[in-house]
Amino acid sequence: MSDRAPVPLLALRGIGKSFYGVRVLDGVDLDVAPGEVHAVVGENGAGKSTLMKIVSGGYVPDGGTIEFAGRSCVFGGPRDAQRAGIGIIHQEFNLLPERTVAENVYLGHEPKRRGLVDRRQMLSRTRDLLATIGETTLPADAVVGRLGVAQQQVVEIAKALALDARLLIMDEPTAALADHEVELLYGLVRRLQQQGIGLLYVSHRLTEVFDLSDRITVLKDGRRVQTMPTTEATAEDLVRQMVGRELSSYYPDRAAPEDIGAVRLAVRGGGNRKLRDIDLDLRAGEVLGIGGLQGSGRSALARALFGVEPFTTGLVTIDGKPTRLRSPRAATRAGIAYVTEDRKGEGIVARQSVLDNALLASRAVFPVRSGRAARTVRVRELLATVEVRAAGDDQEIRFLSGGNQQKVVLARWLALDPLILLFDEPTRGIDVGAKSAIHDLVRQLARAGAAVLMISSELPELLGMSDRMLVMRDGRVAGELPAGSTEEDVVALAVGTVSEAAA
Amino acid sequence: MSLLSLRAARRPVPGVFVALAITLAVGWLIVMIDGGQLFNQSTTVSLLHVAAGLGLVAVGQTLVILGGSLDLSVAYVISLSTLVAAETMNGSDGALLPAIGLALTVSAAVGLLNGLLVTRLRINAFIATLGVGLLLKGYLDNGYDGPAGTTSPTLVQTLGYQRIGPVPLSFLLLVAVTAACWFALARTRFGHHLVAVGGDPEVARLSGVRNDRVLVVAHMLCSLCAGLTGIYLASRLGSGAPRVGTEGLYDLESIAAVVIGGTALAGGRGGVVGTLGGVLLLASIDAIFNQLEVDAFFKQVIRGAIIIAAVAVYARRAMRKAAV
Amino acid sequence: MQLVKRRPLPPQLARVRSGGLLPLLAILVVLLVLITVRQPDFLAPASLMSFLGRSAPLILLAAGQYFVIVSGEFDLSVGSLVTAQVVVAARLIDSDPSRTWPVVLVLLAGGLAVGLVNGLITTRLRVPSFITTLGMFLILVGAVYLWSNGAPKGGLSEEFRRFGRRAFEDVPLLGRMPYALVILLILATLAVLLMRSDFGRVLVAVGDNPRTAELSGVRVHRTRTIAFMLSGLAAAVAAILIGGYSGVSFQAGAGLEFGAITAVVLGGVALGGGRGSIVGAMLGALTLELLFTLMNFYGVSGALRPTVQGAIILFAVAVSTRRSTSR
């Protein structure tokens, strides 16, 4: 297939979609040529995922036409789109935790031999696919539920590839990936491109967009703002078009040394099944960044501190007092808040309203007999402060985009005025505008005297936000880095090329 | 973390068989102390007959439960099937095959109705099948004052009473049906899709599985199994019996056997082999208590406790496994 | 840079909330109309009051079941609990009026205790509640037969039976006001208030996503256990009313668990938890009772009743589910 095919592979015209009378997509046009990487960017809730789901048959559009490979298509369901040759990597995982990698990868189109599922072929083909992505250590018969987030993301990618699609949609494929896996993905995208496969690529990470794409489409509030060749775009332009305003600088100022107060939370020799010998001091007024590779135990640390899987050894003190954090409730009462990394599974109560979600922790931990109205008013204000975008605060939270859901979760914790905040990937899957709003919020909280621990897989964010960093490896603290360290410093500690002593 | 631990312990012996072995050993001992004999021919035959009746429904029930659904109408389907079979045969061997065919067709039709209600009208399976059960109950109550029809003598002599050594033909039928279902789950697309739908319907849908079709088929298979139970019961009873399904508590007992066998009630995990174990366990407990002449009500208390305990053990194990 | 600006959310839109109950209300009205066409004096205060009074047990059971269902669980043990309670009451009271109140307290405590056990087994031992309560169902039925040797003994005192059988006489406008109805109104109000309280909202959240709830500081186990206890308590009150209404028998609670669950589903509450209102659940129970009465008035043949009932339930549930899952 030639590089510039006369007919686009995919042509969307005037796509519209409403949910419960709320217009989410409005007259969107979009073309993808074979062998083209077409990036779609936009704020949280701009409608990117919705558009992708329409193309892949997950939703039926209210209006507009889809033309694929020169023929106009009506997709009744994902199966139709798959048949036509469209694959998708969803923003949220679509895997069965109880089944093996191979069973997941070939779900819906298992290889058959004489009418029966050919197990052996399924395994060997899965192995080949994983090898194509560069993932050679992952057994094809591993049970998906036991894999880490990153490995699951790899499975998700393999699953999309297994379709032999002519158009592949990637909705934030790197959100859960560490840098070296992102590299692998880059290679993969390029290879697919060479094979003449069209790619729709959604990401909030502008670097990736610039590195990979041929053209960029910006969505805002369900409308297409612009489509331009990547070579003609600049980051500033994109951000302005997405957000509708300028963002001056990416990260707020760090804390001045005098702003940093006493040790608020201290751990000595903390350990449990996943962690060993954790020593940690978290001071009032600082943002302590936690870096490390996937599976290095960062989340395990936050969960231990929040009492989800508590430390079984060692000592935790809060404001100098020995404290036992045996449950999330105990941690909450001790003034700790935890924004989890798995938003869908652990962050939101999907079918309850925005308001109920924001009030959840207050109600559970500090129920009040009187003053409920005042509490509600306060939480409404907080929701407004974090700029939640919803049809109303009685809208079910599952209808909000990922970023807005995250803001509601934040508001839930802010309502408790916590002294210690644990953020686990707080900006995962969140657009630039909201991201810097959250960065500002985090910094403001620190300035107001809170002690903040922030886990991030995005090195620029980690370096930009932290007053100090701990890098983890294999369930231990591999070393500490001061503000102003470089990405290389972090990676070196994380992969273990420098010893702790040398760091 | 070693890569090995990522692998599923591939099809381990379901815990229910361990429980079964222990139950039989302990039961055998107690019965012997009591002066009886647990494994004499007639007791074994009775045990296997009880297991065959419950097992056929329970295997079908496993399929719908694996798919995240449930069938509370099986008891009525069983009764209906005995009647359809026995009335069509009407005591003659000539109508044997048409009668079996008709009984199975009617059963499958009920399954189709269940499946359509659950998938098309999106009625929760609990309510949908309860409702269909009521529909059938009304039909049976209204149309039948008592047993009707006569099962063909050949069927009575073969499926009903024929055995090879101590093993009744009907138990072999159960083993065959179980094997077929096991095969279907492990080696057909339908099986893979069914487990997927039970595990997470949205994931299945987005992966291109036709959830509705899969669930409808599962419901039809479940009803077919219930219909088969009905035919077997007709062969045992010699006629159609409008209350045999409900009196046998086949609805709740089949579900109990399924979960004792290690299938998750929420769907997506488990299998028919475990169910077979669950059925044998329940039947063995029955047989042991029968030998000891334990009061039926006391037996019921024990049965309740065992169901809870068995599932608690599974939960404990699953928890420990997750913790590794 | 000033990102922290206040932008209040749009005001609440009234659409979402009431939508769930509309189909049910429509069905309720249709049933009422059908009944009054056939039996115009059904709506007269006296007969309406007595109808509501005798419906009180199922409505209370539906409310109790609602707590459990909305928290993501099931309670199949309520019917057998009602039977057990009635039989126990008769044996303990043994027709001695002075034992009435102590026994009432024993029953309430017993209901709570059974709920507690259900809750603990479900939450601590992680047994799916369908199984826990199915097991409890078998245990209770077996135990009560065992304990009473297969035939209820003793008898209920007139004082005990009053709750379910008698009424406040000469109430202005209404005429008679059954005690059962008064008890229902009080408890229903309390239940509605409970669901509006912090506990109620948290309970729904637990049913929706227990992981999130746990990580927000909710004591999920305890909350669910309390739901089971509320269901047990409801069963105890229902047992007192049913025992009062119709006396001792092993059939007292037969099938009530399915009745209660059906009522809750009719009321637009999702099995699996996290969605639906308690008012809906109670109206669902009322609908079910109206349906039975309708069949009495229309003289639907006794044997055909289950068919009519099944068809109407399927229809009603289909209608209400259809409304809430548009895609």
Place this chain on the structure above:
Amino acid sequence: TDEPAATPSDSSSAPAAGAGTGEQSKFFVQADYDNELALLDAAPTGPADKPWEQVLNPTMVDTATFKKAGPHKICFSNAALNNPWRQVGFKTMQAEVEAQGDRIKEFVHVDAEGKDQKQIADINDLLGKGCDALIVSPNTTATLTPAVEAACKAGLPVVVFDRGVDTDCPVTFINPIGGYGFGHVGAEFVSQRMKPGGKVLALRILPGVDVLETRWSAAKVAFDKAQVDVVGVEFTDGDPAKTKKIVNDYIQRHGTIDGVWMDAGAVAVAAVEAFQDAGQPVPPINGEDQLDFLKMWKDEGLTAIAPTYPTYQWRTPIIAALRILDGQQVSAPWKLPQPTITQENLDSYLDPNMPPLHYAMCGCTDLPGYPQRWK
């Protein structure tokens, strides 16, 4: 042996359907009906103070082949123990076994829990246990037939009671006069005592139970003949609450109900209460010999009758089995008398010291452990 369901299509010979009573049940067998009604007036042979040893119209059969030296092992396959009637009966049977203690070395009881399938397995199981005689109380007539036949083939003396089986093979079949008699007595009483052409409500427990079906079919004949208006035939599942709701709604719908007939006494008290609660006089009604109903009858001065299906029949199979093992002749079938409790003899059956769900016709006062065993 009588064969209750042997000729299912005999309904054409039944009287024409009357108002409100619907089609005649296919269980209705005219010959049996006539036979039973005749038996109601027949004089029994046997000791007058032991109705459980009496026989109506005896036809003796020879049992010499079963003669065997004692003491014996007697096995009993029971349909269920799931209602007070069966409970009282079974206790009576156990007491009888105790009374015959020197002749019975072992009594094995297996409860089928109301499941045909289990009872078939139970009977098969008992065959391997060296029983000297087998007593069967079948759960369902037609469906237990093959299993009972198999037991006969094994050479055991088989005694069937309560419900029958469709085969002649058991040595004898013991039961009281039966369902037609019961249904007829109640229905005749109700239709005679109420105003002519009045409204009758028929309350039934469950559809599809043969004993209950025959009761209703006989009542239907009586009601059709008396030309009363049967306004409803409702199933109560034996649930008193449901009964009260049904009766209540019928009272409201029809203004008055002039008579109540029921196929079993379990919910008689609830039906009476429904009239009381509605502030209406209790119409003529029939119940059974359960003490709660008898007590209410006396206390409230009801116009009532209680046909019975006596629980003393549970004694007879033991007696019969022992006689058979002695080689004595027994009657086959063994029809027991079926007394009716009326206003006249009410007091002699009403023992206020027994529990409310006890059956007056237990014939157990002379047995070991009375009254404690039945309390």
